[in-house]
Amino acid sequence: TGYFTYDPGFTSTASCDSAITYIDGEKGILTHRGYKIEDLAEKCDFLEVAYLLLHKELPTQKQFADYHHEISMHTLLHEQLINFYKGFRRDAHPMAVMVGVVGALSAFYHDSLDLHDPDQRELASTRLIAKMPSMAAMAYKYSVGQPFVYPQNNLKYAENFLHMMFAVPSYDYQVNPVLAKAMNLIFILHADHEQNASTSTVRLASSSSANPFACIAAGIASLWGPAHGGANEAVLNMLTQIADKSRIPEFIKRAKDKNDPFRLMGFGHRVYKNYDPRAQILRASCHEVIEELSVKNEHLLEIALELEKIALNDAYFVEKKLFPNVDFYSGIILKAMGIPTTMFTVLFALARTAGWVAQWREMIEDPIQKIGRPRQRYIGPVQRKFIALEQR
């Protein structure tokens, strides 16, 4: 009963008013609070962008220094939380570990949970943004059996993450500035992207005033899928599987075959019907990182570029407006940086936490918002005569 607008996949339904991120998918434009992603990506530190998403304005130098200091006060994890890692199998997927440990933060912080108090919302936001790099790096360290590395708070956000990932005791690890720059760039490009599946998940989960740490864990779960954040890992697996440029046509053919579930990973987007501007930026960065590192997996970039060329000239991809998206290039850079494939989506989650938290706060501060409660079209049987078990 009841007639509701039917919109599977929410292709034409706005769920909220938002002043955080603007996308013009036809023109390939992305802005955060009115600033072009190209400007932010070229000139900002990730924490400036996080501050912008959360506080509506870019920080002054003093505000930035204060914010960096505030974040650095919260980068440590409770030692008891560290025990959670040890309960996982060493070969557990780091995204599975992240869903668990980020959700577990909800058991540790009972003093930042009054959602009506802006100071407590700020504290929960700071904790999440500050702890994500530590938590992500620990997921990696645990998987390779190395001791956890504690944060070094004089470092910038992206640098500190690389330090926690790659430093080992009794070895003087210095973060390569080219890698730190690339990491910072990747974090900025993943910081927010309006009402995608994981952000909508965070909003819907928290629309019941649920625990913010648990709601971010719900966002991580949604992001994991290969149609969303999991695509960066899937792209690398696909390029490795293609293995040689000569095999590209075979994979293009499969992607076009409606009877084959295979899709070109890193291609297509619900909103962009043009080049994803984030992919454009990363495409340029790819070459810089690979040149700096003179890495061995250069042939994967060659396969990627050839694949891109062929797909962009293929009638199927042209007609359906399927362009490379952000995940197409990020994986190649991350791989070149020595980040293992299974960590790719974890890095996406780390960066997107800034956006999730900003969207969560915007929702709570919006007097129009109420608990999310979609309706349905019931298509099951109407009333049936019940027959007791002994007669069935």
Ligand code: CMC
């Ligand atoms: N390869 C081959 N065909 C494709 C692809 C692709 N990557 N993407 C879409 N199509 C086809 C699809 O089969 C459909 O054809 P038809 O109209 O004949 O049925 C048409 O294009 C429209 O696709 P859709 O699935 O209806 O579009 P959507 O908006 O629901 O899905 C998408 C968007 C991103 C999930 C999809 O393009 C896809 O699966 N891409 C590959 C995975 C990927 O790269 N995901 C990352 C997205 S961007 C960053 C992020 O969100 O994390």
